[in-house]
Amino acid sequence: MHRQFSLQPYSRHYSHSKNCFLDFMELKSDGSIGVNSKYAPKMKAVLEKYQEFKKNETLLFLDFVTVADYLFLLRSVTRIMSALKEHAMYYLAAAVSDFFIPAQKMPQHKIQSDGGLTLTMDQVPKFLKPMVTNWVPCGFIVSFKLETDPALLVDKSRHALTRYGHQIVIANLLAIRKREVILITRDSEFQIKLTEDEIAENIEIESRIIPELTKRHDEWIRNADHVDM
Amino acid sequence: MHRQFSLQPYSRHYSHSKNCFLDFMELKSDGSIGVNSKYAPKMKAVLEKYQEFKKNETLLFLDFVTVADYLFLLRSVTRIMSALKEHAMYYLAAAVSDFFIPAQKMPQHKIQSDGGLTLTMDQVPKFLKPMVTNWVPCGFIVSFKLETDPALLVDKSRHALTRYGHQIVIANLLAIRKREVILITRDSEFQIKLTEDEIAENIEIESRIIPELTKRHDEWIRNADHVDM
Incomplete structure (x- = not known):
């Protein structure tokens, strides 16, 4: 998406x-x-x-324009994919806005400019909770947490895991997101950091993130099998 | 730009x-x-x-990111081009925002989302007035007016011409802007409209706008010559 x-x-x-x-x-x-x-x-x-x-x-x-498009599409896709149970990984990398203006509050016409403008925006619904609880309860769900303030990053990521109950948060700072991320689970932190040489060779950090996630997803599948038996 | x-x-x-x-x-x-x-x-x-x-x-x-970038770049470019006098045409097609948040009001870090958000934005300075009056007083200046409400379009365009004193406003409606525009001067309106056949042949409306503007710019140059003599 x-x-x-x-x-x-x-x-x-x-x-x-x-x-x-x-x-x-x-x-x-x-x-x-x-x-x-x-x-x-x-x-x-x-x-x-x-x-x-x-x-x-x-x-x-699958492309989307508005936040509402994104949420409805995500719900449809995850419900279809829920048949794959623990074999599906959900890698939620799309940078969806934190705030939006609901359709019913949108003006019909272009806003006229005769002075400043005050916009009141609603918070985008926290869809991870229903996704984890209802849409794909057996899936392996990876979300992203982007911050600019290093002091908030790990605490906020861990808070998201506790609040929504999914498996991994990939924590990244805006300024260095292409060379350093932290994979955070409920009880561990795993740093992925490109070396200067790797950066010079145009290695992309995703080439380090994906194998690590695949390994953890394989473990997740093995553990789910045990529970089934 | x-x-x-x-x-x-x-x-x-x-x-x-x-x-x-x-x-x-x-x-x-x-x-x-x-x-x-x-x-x-x-x-x-x-x-x-x-x-x-x-x-x-x-x-x-020349690329820009913020409204401030755009305005400073436009002032620099037009001041340099003012040496061309009436021989320069300024075709201001960039869709610059009507509102912005000044740098000094920008938060340093990502805005945290715990509820809604109220944004207060300033109106973008009306740069056409200083551009026409001071930066390129002899230039042939074409601006755009985009609206969604047909009832406002011509009046607002004519108001802009009176207020800023430039030569032409290209008035267009969001929904049909690729097939129909009106060239508005202080005392005339000239509609450019693609036929169904032209639309089917992927003719672009700019291929009709530019020759018409060139013709009017040539007239502008001839009239300026007379004044000089």
Whole structure:
């Protein structure tokens, strides 16, 4: 699930404002279009993976615009996926707003500007509680907690785990989120931090997060099996 | 001038959420990457124009993030361009917010969500007045007025012309802005409207707006010459 117009898997390597693909293309002498040899190997690797997922349909893209769209979509998807029981992992990485203006409070027309503006926004409903309790009670649920103040990060993450009862919070600070996160469970903290060398090599922190989560999800499945027997 | 991450000229034909360029590429039997023959002619035309502007440096991209960035950048650019006198046209198409939160009122950290939120925003300064009066008094200035309520559109556009003293307002309604606009001057209204056939052929309304503006700008230059003599 992604917000409409967000960068997407595969094509994200060629966003129009950075690495515009037109910069890597060239007109050949025979009149055809090709890819500059300097950039072709990377683009070929991306294209191969892209075509593979298209052929095998291993990714389902669902886009949303409003917070209400997101919540209804999430409920529908998780209810369908609840049949997978403990075998489903829910990786809730979409950065959904904390506040919103409900549809019934929206003005019909553009707000006229003759002075300042005071906006009153409602808090977005805490959907993790019903998701954990009712929608997918056996699922392995990973949420994110983004803060800017390091002093709040771990306490708030742990508070979320206690309040909602899910399995893992990935805690991250806005300024360093691409090189350092903490995986927090009810009784442990596990730091994932890229080295300077890894950052220089454009290693993405997700390539460290996902294997760690997969390992923990496998444990979760094994433990659930034991309970079933 | 464009907002950071806005779609940009040329590459806008291949936005990642619509017409992702990876869908038009293919892996050839010799291991190279090419463009599917169905899409190659259009991409070739776009690429040729893109490479031409790159070579000749006929476009300067300036990006902004905040309203303050935009206003300072606009003042700098217009002051530099004021040397061109009546030969410069200023086409103010960037959709700048009507309201903003000044830097000194910004919280340092992420706003905590424990209930609703009330935001107080200031009105964005009306920069057209100083621009017309002081920054580029001889320039040909075109602004945009976007509304959702048809009843307000023409009156508000005419009010802007009287208030700021510039030359043209392009009035448009959100719902139909890609097929219909009105060019409004102090004493005339000129409607530009695409036919159903033109819409079906993907004609863009800018291809009708720009020639009309160029014609009027030429008149503006001729009239200014007379005044100079």
